[in-house]
Amino acid sequence: MILAHVHPAAGLGLPGPWEQVSVVAALLVAVAYGTAAGRLRRRGDVWPRWRGVSFTAGSAGVAWAAAGPLPGGPFTAHMVQHLILGMAAPLLLVLARPLTLALRVLPPGPVRRGLLSLARSRPVGRLVLPPVAALLDVGGLWLLYRTEVFAAMQHRPLLHAVVHVHVLAAGLLFTFAVCQLDPVRRRRGLPLRGTTLLAAGAAHAVLAKTLYASPPPGAVLTAADLHTGAQVMYYGGDLVEAALGVVLAASWYRAAGRAQAHRRRRAGPVTGPRAVTGAPAGPSVPDSPAGPEAASSAAARPETVRERGGGRTADARPAVGRPRGSALGFPVAVRRGPLRLRSGKGADTARRPR
């Protein structure tokens, strides 16, 4: 049990100074996010609540990984810690779009300008190139587990803290680069981001399997602990990679839907009763063929069908009850603040730089 002292918090002892700093930092960041989101909502912007929940969960994950009780033997506990710190928490934090929030909530001035120019600077642009970010993330893991770093880390608290900070930072960078939800210098296409995710996932899986066969050099571990830890790494990595895949695929699906709706509107009058629904849940699909229910609702409302081809699509429906601006694909309903779109998706893209 050479690693027994790695996680002081896992036992009965009080958390060490590094753990306390991490917990306080996580708490502060979560409070800052909540305050900023609240300010945005008070002035009338839409900022979905689930983003706040996601960010809070991510911060809580960081705090827990730093100081909470972790299951299993020392290596398994270490692996759970790294999964949370390097994969799950970064995903939850990045999904909450902290940079977009900061840019929206900061008043015009040097701070906002500085943040924006940092986000768009050339070095940051290179860092968030997906393959570079993946290399920093997974390459760091290979260094950690396939060199003496892992063994050395057990005896040096400072090195231990540095490794953990690197794992979190590299995880954040990789997730940020692959998901690309926040504004960056240059947007990368789906093929590059998808391929990077595939390569990084494969490297992660291979590393997990080699760990199953042989422990990190210099570390003394029981076989059972090693095997559980390696499988936690393999399957836990799968879960987060699948979630990342869902993020990429969902953003493609939304973009394709928007493009399709746009093409239909350009093509002129559309058929069907669901021409413009103005549903607030993102882009509506004008004449989405929903099978029998579409046909039956068309039969039930013949007046809408009769008017097909008569001028613009939106005119095929009675003007009453149609939200203003719904011809744009999203409703511009109530304005509480100064001139801000109150639609979730539309507002996001409208306010995003570039």
Add this chain to the structure above:
Amino acid sequence: MNASVHRPPVRGTQPEPRRSMVVCGVIGAAVMAAVDEIVFHQILGWHHFYDRSTTGVGLLSDGLLHTAELLALVAGFFLYADLRRRGALAPAHAWAGFFLGLGAFQLFDGIVDHKLLRLHQIRYGVDLTPYDWAWNLGGLVLLLTGVVLGVRAARLGRAGPAS
């Protein structure tokens, strides 16, 4: 799936048989990979996570394939949803593609993974011959089902526009 077979074509939406087949083939392969992982690795515990006869190349290809399956399942689902949304799904071709995917993955797993790369075997401590035969014949049956469905779908497609 079948609800949209006899729907009159909506303007601007054409069924896309080839795309339907490819997308559902991807889903089929990924589903079979998931079944393999869940049933044989986790529930039955027949396959081993790692047996030490694996080569470096085998390990690399296994990692790539495993991640690709995972992402293919996700991507396939969203591509399928997109086909449905556009009314471009050709159900007959989709089913054919699905079975082709199932069978192709099972055969690939049985021949390349188990025998050529020797990643792991179907089961340990028993005579493998019947297991290997059952596994690969099962894959072949699924594949042939897909071929038959594909031929029927192509015939339907040719007969459809003519009539």
